Amino acid sequence: MRLTQPPLSYIPLLPILTGVVAGVLFGRYVAVDACVTVAVMVVVGLVAVVLRRSWVAELLLPMALAVVAVGQSVPVQFEVAPGRATRLEGVVTRVEVKAVGQSADVEVGGHAEGDFIVRITYPLFVPALEVGDKIRFSGTYSLPRRSTDMPLEDDLSEFYFNTRISLLCYVPQDCLEVTGRSGNPLFALQRLRGEIVDRIYSSGLSEQAAVFLAAVLTGDTAALTSERRQQYASAGVAHILALSGAHVAVIAVVVSLLLFPLVVAGHRKLRWWLTIGVLWAYAVLTGMSPSVCRAVIMASAVLLALIFDRPRSSLNALCLAAILILVFSPLSLFNAGFQLSFVATLCIILFSPRLMPQGVARSRWRVLWSVAAVTLAATLGTFPLVAWHFHSVPLFFFVANIAAVAVMPLMIGGGVLLTALLLLGVEPAWLVSCLDAVYGAFDSVVRLVAGLPAAAVEGIYIDGWLMVPMYAALAFFGLYLYWRRWNYVVLAVATALFTVGVGAAVRPVYADGEAYMLRSLSATAVAQHRGDTLRVLTASARHEYAYDSLTIADRYRDYMATRDIRCIEMLPLDSVAAQSGGTIEFGARRMRVVSRANDKDKKPIDTDTIDVNASRVKTTPAIVDTSCSKADTAIVNTDSPVVDYCLVTAKWYGDPIALYRSVNADTIVLSNDINRRRRQRYHRELTAAGIPAIDLAEQPLSSTR
Numbered sequence: 001m002r003l004t005q006p007p008l009s010y011i012p013l014l015p016i017l018t019g020v021v022a023g024v025l026f027g028r029y030v031a032v033d034a035c036v037t038v039a040v041m042v043v044v045g046l047v048a049v050v051l052r053r054s055w056v057a058e059l060l061l062p063m064a065l066a067v068v069a070v071g072q073s074v075p076v077q078f079e080v081a082p083g084r085a086t087r088l089e090g091v092v093t094r095v096e097v098k099a100v101g102q103s104a105d106v107e108v109g110g111h112a113e114g115d116f117i118v119r120i121t122y123p124l125f126v127p128a129l130e131v132g133d134k135i136r137f138s139g140t141y142s143l144p145r146r147s148t149d150m151p152l153e154d155d156l157s158e159f160y161f162n163t164r165i166s167l168l169c170y171v172p173q174d175c176l177e178v179t180g181r182s183g184n185p186l187f188a189l190q191r192l193r194g195e196i197v198d199r200i201y202s203s204g205l206s207e208q209a210a211v212f213l214a215a216v217l218t219g220d221t222a223a224l225t226s227e228r229r230q231q232y233a234s235a236g237v238a239h240i241l242a243l244s245g246a247h248v249a250v251i252a253v254v255v256s257l258l259l260f261p262l263v264v265a266g267h268r269k270l271r272w273w274l275t276i277g278v279l280w281a282y283a284v285l286t287g288m289s290p291s292v293c294r295a296v297i298m299a300s301a302v303l304l305a306l307i308f309d310r311p312r313s314s315l316n317a318l319c320l321a322a323i324l325i326l327v328f329s330p331l332s333l334f335n336a337g338f339q340l341s342f343v344a345t346l347c348i349i350l351f352s353p354r355l356m357p358q359g360v361a362r363s364r365w366r367v368l369w370s371v372a373a374v375t376l377a378a379t380l381g382t383f384p385l386v387a388w389h390f391h392s393v394p395l396f397f398f399v400a401n402i403a404a405v406a407v408m409p410l411m412i413g414g415g416v417l418l419t420a421l422l423l424l425g426v427e428p429a430w431l432v433s434c435l436d437a438v439y440g441a442f443d444s445v446v447r448l449v450a451g452l453p454a455a456a457v458e459g460i461y462i463d464g465w466l467m468v469p470m471y472a473a474l475a476f477f478g479l480y481l482y483w484r485r486w487n488y489v490v491l492a493v494a495t496a497l498f499t500v501g502v503g504a505a506v507r508p509v510y511a512d513g514e515a516y517m518l519r520s521l522s523a524t525a526v527a528q529h530r531g532d533t534l535r536v537l538t539a540s541a542r543h544e545y546a547y548d549s550l551t552i553a554d555r556y557r558d559y560m561a562t563r564d565i566r567c568i569e570m571l572p573l574d575s576v577a578a579q580s581g582g583t584i585e586f587g588a589r590r591m592r593v594v595s596r597a598n599d600k601d602k603k604p605i606d607t608d609t610i611d612v613n614a615s616r617v618k619t620t621p622a623i624v625d626t627s628c629s630k631a632d633t634a635i636v637n638t639d640s641p642v643v644d645y646c647l648v649t650a651k652w653y654g655d656p657i658a659l660y661r662s663v664n665a666d667t668i669v670l671s672n673d674i675n676r677r678r679r680q681r682y683h684r685e686l687t688a689a690g691i692p693a694i695d696l697a698e699q700p701l702s703s704t705r
Contacts, residue, residue, distance in 0.1 A: 013319035023066025116166035132187030152558035236397025248295035291341035297321035347381025354481035587703020589644035
């Protein structure tokens with residue numbers, strides 16, 4: 001093909017991307033007046049243009065644009081959550097069906113505070129919400145300002161901020177009404193995704209094959225069990241469950257084959273235009289995830305280069321994809337999927353051609369070598385990010401990924417054909433059998449690899465700054481690939497060893513005795529670290545222990561892993577406090593528990609010990625005297641020794657100032673499960689009287705405080 005236009009690679013997109021990334025970081029973390037900052041950047045950038053300092057303008061003008069984009073993406077911040085009687089109306093933009101009901105994001109428009117998003121939880125399955133539904137609802141509202149209870153816990157407030165969630169709402173029964181449906185065609189396309197998933201599940205495919213096909217074709221992973229996710233992660237093929245460039249590439253090839261008659265008819269460019277349209281429709285249908293958008297933008301850039309007779313530049317296409325995504329969704333920069341997708345693609349572009357042995361281009365094994373080089377390049381590039389985000393690195397990824405490369409075209413291509421036929425009301429048995437057989441073979445490989453001894457290195461916890469030497473080592477290795485000088489290999493190995501050594505040296509050693517108030521649970525709970533056991537004293541009902549233990553094991557998994565905690569021991573808070581005279585240990589401090597007990601003189605303490613590894617529950621009864629806990633203010637004695645904290649639970653009612661004067665405690669601690677209005681009233685009264693008080697719903701409490 002003759003080149004008739006200047007190469008697209010002449011456009012310097014890398015400096016522009018650098019400016020956009022710097023602008024996103026500046027707008028997110030630097031607390032300055034955005035208007036003044038943008039004005040200064042624009043003026044300086046224009047002056048740089050006049051002075052012919054183009055590189056300054058290429059950095060500052062995109063940086064100003066990114067700061068503006070961040071300002072537009074920041075969610076509306078409410079000072080106080082609306083009252084329970086407040087009714088809001090909006091359009092559903094996301095729906096997730098859970099075991100206990102439905103979760104949905106609702107975009108509320110026309111409000112005095114501006115447009116914002118509410119994440120609602122509805123404990124029923126009827127009405128079944130769909131994307132694009134207009135609903136009216138009310139319930140218990142709360143602000144997404146919860147920080148972490150324990151170290152290494154996921155910060156949900158950061159997640160809510162990056163996903164633009166302004167309010168959370170629990171919607172009780174009969175407080176939700178579907179009033180209509182939006183006419184936005186994009187919502188109609190996203191609803192088609194649900195119909196496709198339903199058709200796949202109702203087809204003749206085996207259950208596991210249907211779940212896998214729905215995941216790799218539409219990105220719907222709701223039916224994947226945690227066990228299956230763990231198997232894919234251990235085998236090193238978890239990335240195929242998240243839609244990415246490989247999925248888009250297969251879709252593009254399938255569409256190109258279906259549109260091949262246009263080439264025969266002499267409409268080659270029309271074929272490419274239609275392919276671009278189908279790829280963007282697929283991106284909308286699957287929810288516009290960063291990885292899919294990146295792949296579709298890059299594919300569109302390549303196809304547009306063909307249409308307009310321009311040479312292709314993969315690096316510029318990658319930069320273009322990053323720029324467009326960050327301009328329209330700047331907070332995507334902090335999304336793990338965005339980071340992994342772009343880093344993996346960059347390393348594939350830079351390293352995979354150099355990892356191919358010389359002379360292999362004409363070898364019969366060139367396809368296998370290409371797959372191996374791409375897999376190795378992507379793995380090298382994403383290793384630091386995977387270790388940082390997920391604390392685990394698979395060791396036998398190569399074998400499973402070779403199988404994945406062989407399976408993905410068959411599953412996605414066959415899945416597209418099957419889906420099209422299912423929508424037309426046809427279900428060919430031969431195609432269903434073929435897809436079942438292909439999935440069965442792949443599943444066997446995944447199970448085999450995941451079951452190997454030491455299939456994955458677990459418990460990798462590193463500081464963020466160690467990412468710098470990790471990628472420095474990767475950069476030195478890249479220089480070796482291009483220049484073939486062994487001194488770069490020495491530098492790469494030395495930097496990698498330095499990273500490992502420093503990571504091991506700075507990893508702290510934790511002693512027993514840590515204690516934390518768990519505000520994230522529905523009932524008052526205190527967590528105590530003792531050896532390989534996390535002892536949880538809770539006010540939850542006995543029948544909720546199993547559910548609470550699973551919640552704790554999932555929410556605080558990283559904390560437990562760094563402390564080598566293997567068991568969770570659930571104990572009743574009141575009974576344990578009564579056993580020790582109304583107080584409990586809170587690290588090196590003492591905490592008096594104030595609540596109402598309705599128990600008789602003798603009550604067994606039901607101790608549930610949950611083995612995190614074996615998922616076993618052991619019950620150990622012990623007889624404890626609780627006769628001293630009959631009063632409404634459980635063990636109040638002015639002659640008792642001084643304690644550091646007095647914990648007020650939801651069972652206690654009374655005058656908090658009188659309570660403080662009757663107990664020898666330094667600080668009153670108000671449990672998060674107390675009614676919000678009552679808790680806020682207690683806190684106001686205590687603060688006004690000059691009494692130290694901690695509202696656990698607003699601030700954490702630990703033994704290290």
